[in-house]
Amino acid sequence: MNERRLTLALMDPPYESANSTTALRIITAALEKGIDVNVFAYEGAVCLPLKDQTPHANPVKGTSVEEEEHPTTKAFVSSLLAIGKEKPLLTWVNCGLCVDERGATNVVDGVKRGSPADFFKMANESTNTLVIPTK
Amino acid sequence: MTRYVFIESRDPFDCGDSRFVEETAVAVKERGHDVTVFLVQNGVLAARRSARRLGRLAEAGVTVLADDFSLRERGIKTDELAPSIRESGIDALVEAIVQKNTKALWH
Numbered sequence: 001m002n003e004r005r006l007t008l009a010l011m012d013p014p015y016e017s018a019n020s021t022t023a024l025r026i027i028t029a030a031l032e033k034g035i036d037v038n039v040f041a042y043e044g045a046v047c048l049p050l051k052d053q054t055p056h057a058n059p060v061k062g063t064s065v066e067e068e069e070h071p072t073t074k075a076f077v078s079s080l081l082a083i084g085k086e087k088p089l090l091t092w093v094n095c096g097l098c099v100d101e102r103g104a105t106n107v108v109d110g111v112k113r114g115s116p117a118d119f120f121k122m123a124n125e126s127t128n129t130l131v132i133p134t135k
Numbered sequence: 136m137t138r139y140v141f142i143e144s145r146d147p148f149d150c151g152d153s154r155f156v157e158e159t160a161v162a163v164k165e166r167g168h169d170v171t172v173f174l175v176q177n178g179v180l181a182a183r184r185s186a187r188r189l190g191r192l193a194e195a196g197v198t199v200l201a202d203d204f205s206l207r208e209r210g211i212k213t214d215e216l217a218p219s220i221r222e223s224g225i226d227a228l229v230e231a232i233v234q235k236n237t238k239a240l241w242h
Contacts, residue, residue: 004233006233018176018177019144019176022144022175025225026229029228029229030229032226033229033230035229127235128232128234128237128238128239130232130239130241131241
């Protein structure tokens with residue numbers, strides 16, 4: 001087991017708040033340092049890895065999908081799960097009740113389903129836990 | 136001694152409760168703990184010298200860091216920062232919060 005492990009609780013839905021960007025940056029930096037990371041996605045944050053997200057063109061600016069190069073949070077989560085496949089390990093758990101409420105079941109590979117009990121276990125097993133709440 | 140890392144993400148001109156972080160950080164420092172305030176997102180607006188904010192933190196000996204990415208997003212240059220505030224990467228925040236006996240609080 002890695003000596004250093006960080007748990008994050010995320011609550012913001014994608015494309016709503018700079019909190020999501022900062023959270024993804026924190027996860028990236030931790031993995032780059034070889035630190036294991038647990039993510040417990042709660043409430044709207046369960047939509048961050050939603051597979052149905054689609055990059056779009058911008059008709060106001062007249063740009064195409066390719067020109068717009070719109071980033072999706074599902075792509076970020078997928079990339080992070082690929083980096084954190086083993087050592088360091090990224091464990092991403094979506095709150096099952098939050099998923100059901102939102103119909104957010106179609107998520108990228110590697111995302112697990114769990115409950116707040118998993119968050120409690122993650123927090124107990126981590127060096128530290130950071131809760132990033134909605135404003 | 137416990138280490139405290141306060142992460143301030145809110146615009147100090149948008150909500151009065153940013154003052155809560157400043158007051159709490161100073162109070163914790165006065166009780167003999169090691170305290171860092173990491174400014175991120177709109178929280179970095181308080182880092183500008185012209186904002187005249189967070190002076191109490193420096194006087195109390197609290198370390199204040201401002202996220203480089205958030206500064207760049209808002210067009211704030213290093214030479215605009217208050218002298219007591221240091222520009223920092225997010226990796227410094229990660230390093231701070233994975234130390235043992237450290238409490239990390241997001242605001």
